[in-house]
Amino acid sequence: MALASALLAQGRADDAMPRSILLIDRRTQSSDDDPRALALAEGSRRLLRALGAWPADAATPIRRIHVSQRGAFGRAILDAADGADAPFARSPRQHGGDALGHVLRYGALHAALAKTLAPSATTRAPGSPPAATHLQLFGGSQVRTIRAGGDNAVVTLDIAGRPHTLTARLVVHAEGESDAAATRIRDYGQCAIVAEVGLPRGQTHGGVAWERFTRDGPLALLPMGEGFSLVYTVRAERLADLLAEDDSRFLARLNRDFGGRFALSTISPRHAFPLALRLRRAVLAPREVWIGAAAQTLHPVAGQGFNLGLRDAWTLAHAIGASRDDDGTTGDPGDARRLARWAQQRRQDRLGTAAITDGLIRVFGSALPPVALLRGAGLATLDLCPPLRRALTRRMMFGADPVAATPTSPTDPATPA
Numbered sequence: 001m002a003l004a005s006a007l008l009a010q011g012r013a014d015d016a017m018p019r020s021i022l023l024i025d026r027r028t029q030s031s032d033d034d035p036r037a038l039a040l041a042e043g044s045r046r047l048l049r050a051l052g053a054w055p056a057d058a059a060t061p062i063r064r065i066h067v068s069q070r071g072a073f074g075r076a077i078l079d080a081a082d083g084a085d086a087p088f089a090r091s092p093r094q095h096g097g098d099a100l101g102h103v104l105r106y107g108a109l110h111a112a113l114a115k116t117l118a119p120s121a122t123t124r125a126p127g128s129p130p131a132a133t134h135l136q137l138f139g140g141s142q143v144r145t146i147r148a149g150g151d152n153a154v155v156t157l158d159i160a161g162r163p164h165t166l167t168a169r170l171v172v173h174a175e176g177e178s179d180a181a182a183t184r185i186r187d188y189g190q191c192a193i194v195a196e197v198g199l200p201r202g203q204t205h206g207g208v209a210w211e212r213f214t215r216d217g218p219l220a221l222l223p224m225g226e227g228f229s230l231v232y233t234v235r236a237e238r239l240a241d242l243l244a245e246d247d248s249r250f251l252a253r254l255n256r257d258f259g260g261r262f263a264l265s266t267i268s269p270r271h272a273f274p275l276a277l278r279l280r281r282a283v284l285a286p287r288e289v290w291i292g293a294a295a296q297t298l299h300p301v302a303g304q305g306f307n308l309g310l311r312d313a314w315t316l317a318h319a320i321g322a323s324r325d326d327d328g329t330t331g332d333p334g335d336a337r338r339l340a341r342w343a344q345q346r347r348q349d350r351l352g353t354a355a356i357t358d359g360l361i362r363v364f365g366s367a368l369p370p371v372a373l374l375r376g377a378g379l380a381t382l383d384l385c386p387p388l389r390r391a392l393t394r395r396m397m398f399g400a401d402p403v404a405a406t407p408t409s410p411t412d413p414a415t416p417a
């Protein structure tokens with residue numbers, strides 16, 4: 001949806017871009033039932049704002065992150081002020097009103113993106129004449145096969161149970177995590193329990209996010225609305241017991257695990273997600289590209305998955321938009337050389353972010369006493385060393401390639417960054 005939205009915005013700004021976009025999704029409805037909350041970095045807020053898809057009313061700012069480990073010394077505090085000298089963040093107001101990032105429900109983001117597409121979309125059967133708006137949505141559709149290569153990709157899909165065939169110049173896979181043979185997988189043997197938790201009346205979260213590392217995995221409380229969004233990582237074999245616990249027992253466990261800092265008092269139904277690192281070996285094939293979780297699925301420890309996928313989409317839109325034929329008209333969106341440059345440009349951000357996330361899980365998962373000491377020393381160093389803190393904060397806010405993935409102006413998605 002983000003990619004389609006960025007391509008449409010380019011099309012509106014550039015008459016030379018007649019382009020037909022077909023968005024095919026298995027889902028038929030809104031995502032209000034998705035239990036995930038997403039922590040979005042400041043860079044993502046800017047990209048979404050440039051697309052007209054920033055749901056400001058549904059987003060809670062993170063002003064500070066408190067990082068600690070259970071049962072050992074060392075803690076670090078990252079503050080929004082640490083990112084104030086990041087690229088394009090010349091003043092706190094410019095970099096998002098003093099926030100490191102924002103937390104919002106997956107459903108709110110989905111709805112905001114759907115709204116940007118709605119005015120341009122037609123929902124019509126494949127094979128009917130191209131619409132002037134160039135965007136066709138196929139909800140409730142399941143892709144069956146893709147035969148790609150040469151000048152086109154031929155896609156077969158089921159719409160409302162009936163088979164159809166489409167031809168495209170480029171197929172972008174954004175279908176979420178995959179276990180395909182082309183993907184390297186590390187199973188963490190962990191699951192994330194997610195829920196929304198509430199504070200007693202009169203207490204506020206103050207915009208502080210809490211990340212606490214334990215040997216079973218990291219625990220996070222992200223400020224959302226009046227309460228917190230919880231991501232509670234456990235070893236897979238303990239999952240069933242923890243899901244079966246009644247709410248008051250689970251809340252008591254939570255309050256204990258966070259060192260008695262809060263008196264969390266309410267909790268929504270709990271949902272669980274198995275956690276693994278999945279990295280697609282090649283994100284390009286002739287006439288095919290993979291972005292978002294279809295290209296990489298990360299442990300949610302640092303809340304980077306969607307942020308990374310959005311940067312994939314934004315930069316791909318500009319790579320496609322920049323392709324021109326000699327006469328100045330729209331070029332081939334499946335141009336192999338241009339796509340290869342895009343994949344190369346994305347490499348550092350994709351692999352670097354995956355490596356950092358994976359490294360955190362390994363280092364904080366180790367039970368060896370010397371490693372625990374080093375971890376504590378690392379957190380203390382981070383806390384006491386402003387340049388290190390600033391570098392980490394900037395990376396979290398804008399990714400590895402802030403220039404490529406930042407709109408040149410907040411209202412101008414058509415300008416290639």
Ligand SMILES: Cc1cc2nc3c(=O)[nH]c(=O)nc-3n(C[C@H](O)[C@H](O)[C@H](O)COP(=O)(O)OP(=O)(O)OC[C@H]3O[C@@H](n4cnc5c(N)ncnc54)[C@H](O)[C@@H]3O)c2cc1C
Binds near residue numbers: 037194231303309
């Ligand atoms: C517990 C948890 C917490 C997380 N927290 C954060 C966070 O704080 N910050 C962050 O940035 N990221 C976070 N993530 C990661 C984030 O959820 C994902 O990176 C993001 O949702 C990926 O987006 P996507 O669009 O690539 O895939 P998805 O969101 O999985 O969407 C895939 C879409 O493809 C459709 N689809 C699938 N198969 C087909 C098919 N065959 N044909 C047609 N359509 C199909 C689906 O219906 C769906 O609409 C978290 C993940 C988990 C599990």
